[in-house]
Amino acid sequence: MENLARLLKEHPFLHGLEDRHLEFLTGCAANVRYAADEFLFREGQESGASYLLRNGRVALEIAVPGRGQVQLQTVEAGEVLGWSWLFAPYKWQFDARAVEPVRAFALDGNCLRAKCEADHDLGYEVVKRFLYQVHTRLERTRMQLLDLYRAGG
Amino acid sequence: MLPRFIAIRRALRETADTITLELEDPNPPAPFAAGQFNMLYLFGAGEAAISISGAPERPNLLAHTIRGVGAVTMPLLRARRGDAIGVRGPYGSAWPLQEAARSGRDLLLLAGGIGLAPLRPVIYEVLRRRREFGRLIVLYGARTPQDLLYRKELAQWRMHPGVTVKLTVDRAAAGWSGRVGVITDLLRAAEFDPAETIALVCGPEVMMRFCCHELARRGVSPRQVYLSMERNMKCAAGFCGHCQFSPFFVCRDGPVFRADRILPLLGIREL
Amino acid sequence: METPSPEIAPQSSLIDCGGLDALIGALSAEGYTVIGPTLGDGAIVYDEIRSAVQLPAGWTETQSPGAYQLARRGDGALFGYAVGPHSWKKLLHAPVLRLWRAQRHHDGSITAQTDPPPPLRYAFIGVRSCDLHAIGIQDRVLIGGQYRDPHYAARRGGVFIVAVNCIVAGGTCFCVSMNTGPRVRRGYDLALTELIDGERHEFLVETGSTRGAAILNRIPKRPAADSDRQSASQATERAASQMGRQLDTGGIKELLLNNLEHPRWDDVAARCLACGNCTMVCPTCFCTTVEDHTDLAAGAAERIRSWDSCYTMDFSHLHGGSVRASIKSRYRQWLTHKMATWFDQFGTSGCVGCGRWITWCPVGIDLTEEVAAIRSGRRDDNG
Incomplete structure (x- = not known):
């Protein structure tokens, strides 16, 4: 457990988090591994966790009839994958496939929700960090939407 | 002529x-x-x-x-x-290679789409005169994996000591095992010392603007950032007027500009 | 005793209308193609002349925003008007020009050559101070920098300039505001001031170069008296006091560049037709485009350069579209280039206050009014 807390502290998502909060969160965390091409989750499944990626790359995909599997974005070591557990009905909207072997911390969604409700200071810290992830993901999406490199500018 | x-x-x-x-x-x-x-x-x-x-x-x-x-x-x-x-x-004007060599700073190359082409001479020169330069980080964004330029060379460049090459594409089908995202993701994750880095940026204007925002957020002074601008060019000698960008003739004063000189102009619509 | 104007050299001479005709003849004899003001297309234009009779004796014009009309003077003055739709740039910076021709040979190789420069030497009669400044400005743009335009250089070299000091100002003139006239200061070979009063019709002649003096020596003249110099000086001062327009140029560069999002640009854009007339009549506008023609069967190609206008949609075209798609942005480009960024590029204003832009605008947009409107409602919201 102490070892897990120390490793968690090194993940960029939790940089600078107070020790008491970190300790509190460690109770929600578990070490997980995925082999290449293994799915972390599939569209429609219940969303139970966030993944703090430590190694490897995960592709967010969706199957489009006629186009096959479309990779929307990849999420890399240092980033966080998934926050659907925050919002009802707590279901994943995409497939998440490990493109290469992945190591991550899984933060249990129910556990996080309960702890953030119990301690709003912690809740604010956690939500703020998720918001930053959403912010960068939104910027990525907007830039992709601009399709900057298409012919004819 | x-x-x-x-x-x-x-x-x-x-x-x-x-x-x-x-x-x-x-x-x-x-x-x-x-x-x-x-x-x-x-x-x-x-x-x-x-x-x-x-x-x-x-x-x-x-x-x-x-x-x-x-x-x-x-x-x-x-x-x-x-x-x-x-x-x-x-x-036209050139990338500040001499300044980079003299200062011993690291070079951070940010290329979008066809924007890798004007930066390739920099890569060649840095690899040839390897000891004169600091680290070389090449971050390159393209539309799809099929649009990546110089694929063989990209693989060779990253084998050199002190050279980092990272790629990303806007969209990909299954089978692509690289990054799907945008160049600012690469920039956000890149490790460099903002005070000791010269950034050379080339790509669509909007991509360069996004890069400038992220470079500023990372603490790189616009005086250490260079952009290569594109405008309609006919004569290339400053006579025809087509490439004007406020006070500048992009053909003659550019295409390479230090970012602090043009950043205020980039935000003005239809200038 | 009268005190002569200190500005007019004491060595100045007087010639009469016969002397002016002799001057044109002497220049022709020297091999110059003489270009001067003459009537054409309902306006006073610049064209080849062989004699002083072709000058628009007794004519003047009334000019106002969007309007130009020839009118009779009450006398026979030869230069009793301001400037018409033409400027000298049509002769120096050719409106259409073949840059080069290329030939593809049987082995696939291509050779190209430029045409020899036209075997002409021009003498310009009646160059006003504003236009003399405009020539100086185009010199800086086209032959004064890192690159020289050889086509302009070939036409510009050796031009003999007979300047004329304005004795009347046009309704849209504002050279006094731009500090470009009405009196010519330099850059001429000979400078005339028309002295016309009752029976008298003479020209005070100042020399600005040794070749000017040499030509003057070959025509009948007499020395000018202090009183003649006084009269000439007064005539020009009268024109200076009659300026149809004025422009406050104080801090104009910063004024315009700090107000690029001023609502006045939208206002003027609603009136502007983006026809490009202003850029065609402007004596300093230098922009050009090129067209490539080819005769593939004959293996021949040529590249033609012609005047272009920043008011066209194509002007700023990049693959995908125009950088300046709105009329607002194109009008703003023109005005800020002329009045502001020209200083950065070439060290002076790009406007000489000739007023052509105001007169020949089909909807009568008056740049002096536009600048004043921005000045009165300045926001300084960018820059």
Whole structure:
């Protein structure tokens, strides 16, 4: 457990988090591994966790009839994958496939929700960090939407 | 203003809409510097401003990577070895390679789409004079995996000590195991010392603006950032007026500008 | 005793209308193609002349925003008007020009050559101070920098300039505001001031170069008296006091560049037709475009350069579209280039206050009014 807390502290998502909060969160965390091409989750499944990626790359995909599997974005070591557990009905909207072997911390969604409700200071810290992830993901999406490199500018 | 007509030595198809033409120029009026461009003339079709993407150590070998998007560049995609092409140049300002070598700072190259072509001479020069330069970080964003330029070379460059090459594409089908995202993701994750880095940025204007925001967030002074601008060019000598960008003639004062000189102008619509 | 104007050299001479005709003859004899003001197309234009009779004797014009009309003077003055739709740039910076021709040979090789420069040497008669400044400005743009335009250089070299000091100002003139006239200061070979009063019709002649003096020596003249110099000086001062327009140029560069999003640009854009007339009549506008022609069967190609206008949609075209798609942005480009960024590029204003832009605008947009409107409602919201 102490070892897990120390490793968690090194993940960029939790940089600078107070020790008491970190300790509190460690109770929600578990070490997980995925082999290449293994799915972390599939569209429609219940969303139970966030993944703090430590190694490897995960592709967010969706199957489009006629186009096959479309990779929307990849999420890399240092980033966080998934926050659907925050919002009802707590279901994943995409497939998440490990493109290469992945190591991550899984933060249990129910556990996080309960702890953030119990301690709003912690809740604010956690939500703020998720918001930053959403912010960068939104910027990525907007830039992709601009399709900057298409012919004819 | 009279072009030199030179036969194509080698025509290399890079992607579906991009070709690299190599010309052996026996008498260039001046050796080119990384970042400069030539005006290429296709017989009867007209001229287009194309940056030079070859190695500066070989001033007689003019390499041009051309994306077929206009009335001149589309037919250039069909150019073959032996075809004669008109060349005027080299024109324009260069990337600050001497400053980078003198200061010993690391070089951070941010390339978007065809924007890797004007930066390739920098990569060649840094690898050739490896000990004069600090680290070299190349971050490159393209539309799809099929649009990536210089794929073999990208793989070779990253084998050199002190060189980092990271790629991302906007969209990909299954089978691509690289990153799907945008260049600012690469920039956000890149490890460099903001005070000891010179960033060279080339790509669509909006991509360069996003990069400038992220570089500023990382603490890189705009005085250490250089952008290569694109505008309509006809004469390349500051006579025709087409490439004006407020006080600048992009052909003559650019295409490479230090970011602090043009950043305030980039936000003004239709300038 | 009258005190002569200190500005007019004491060595000045007087010639009469016969002397002026002799001057034109002497220049022709020297091999110059003489270009001067003459009537054409309902306006006073610049064209080749062989004699002083072709000058628009007794004519003047009334000018106001969007309007130009020839009118009779009450006398026979030869230079009793301001400037018409033409400027000298049509002769120096050719409106249409072949840059080069190329030939593709059987072996696939291509050779190209430029045409020899026209075998002409021009003498310009009646160059006003504003236009003399405009020529100086185009010199800086086209032959004064890192690159020289050889076509302009070939036409510009050796031009003999007979300047004329304005004795009347046009309704849209504002050279006094731009500090470009009405009196010519330099850059001429000979400078005339028309002295016309009752029976008298003479020209005070000042020399600005040795070749000017040499030509003057070959025509009948007499020395000018202090009173003649006084009269000439007064005539020009009268024109200076009659300026049809004025422009406050104080801090104009910063004024315009700090107000690029001023609502006045939208206002003027609603009136502007983006026809480009202003850029065609402007004596300093230098922009050009090129067209490539080809005869593939004959293996021949040529590249033609012609005047272009920043008011066209194509002007700023990049693959994908125009950088300046709105009329607002194109009008703003023109005005800020002329009045502001020209200083950065070439060290002076790009406007000489000739007023052509105001007169020949089909909807009568008056740049002096536009600048004043921005000045009165300045926001300084960018820059």
